[in-house]
Amino acid sequence: MEYLIGIQGPDFVLVAADTVAASSIVHMKRDHDKMFKMSEKILLLCVGEAGDTVQFAEYIQKNVQLYKMRNGYELSPAAAANFTRRNLADYLRSRTPYHVNLLLAGYDEQDGPSLYYMDYLASLAKAPFAAHGYGAFLTLSILDRYYKPGITREEALEVLKKCLEELQRRFILNLPSFNARFIDKDGIHELTNIPLLKSVA
């Protein structure tokens, strides 16, 4: 139902999510932000079970902040991703597992940009591009076709546009709006106008 996508370039990560918050057959909110800011250069995109998403994401967010306060510097994206996965794994075999699918995107001073794919079974994979949701079935092949390792920001936006258009065209559910953000060495930047076709055949 919900859709997340991330594309990593040589010096940036582009992430986008749909902004629909739905409950059964009704959408409650069309401008729901699914990205959580972990730190200045790390974003966590979280979809899944209704309450679990916010609960889990905020818990990780506050723990990342606590680390910063205790140690005087921020967690790296790799450390944050592994910490998140560890929490997911620990709760998985408890009576209260979190049913959430995540993308963690971040920029590290030493290692550059990185994108991590995690799912509710606590698997973790560092990937150049990734997507969650039914929409992933429709768009991963587009990413396979058009992604290249040295992708520029403009090209990444073009590929994102292709993916979103495909969703509009073939996905049975209507996902009318998305928000997208870039992460690079200067932090997190919001994209104000995501290129979308107004109407598709």
Added chain:
Amino acid sequence: MASRYDRAITVFSPDGHLFQVEYAQEAVKKGSTAVGIRGTDIVVLGVEKKSVAKLQDERTVRKICALDDHVCMAFAVILFCNVLPTFIGLTADARVVINRARVECQSHKLTVEDPVTVEYITRFIATLKQKYTQSNGRRPFGISALIVGFDDDGIPRLYQTDPSGTYHAWKANAIGRSAKTVREFLEKNYTEDAIANDNEAIKLAIRALLEVVQSGGKNIELAIIRRNQPLKV
């Protein structure tokens, strides 16, 4: 008959004293001096830095810490950037309190979505200290704290706690060795004009410390928070 009533701190002496707590306050008086000033748009914390041994790495002897993005504590710990505390007394005790306070700052944000107010975190630290004056088998924390920061409404605050677990708000205060001297200096020199300007407030803090500390930049550590800005040391 002090000796008979100071073994377990849960016991009052006949004349109503908790000797362990008073001894803890003595421990604080042995610590280095710290001064806190509340200006109109700025809060300043200054701490006397003890001279370090030649082989010791100076950078590890930080005395002012941030509890959260908006709170600082003088004791070289960082709880929150807009909360700034300074602890004087037993360093090891302070570390424990600071850690608990840091976790509490985040926990508060997690449950109520709002950053802590300076008063809330002061109350939390004071309650924590008081618990240790009333439990069996535990000794009080041998620390006093000066906590400064800005609340969401933009008002600057300065609080002081002591080992007994009491806390008060102050316009300017000092703790540690020679606290009395510094406080008298502040009482004489803290006027509306003195704190009107950010720089004036900083100067007042430095002058107050210089009363009791050997002069020289190396011996004083200063931290300031301006409204809506992160802490600067």
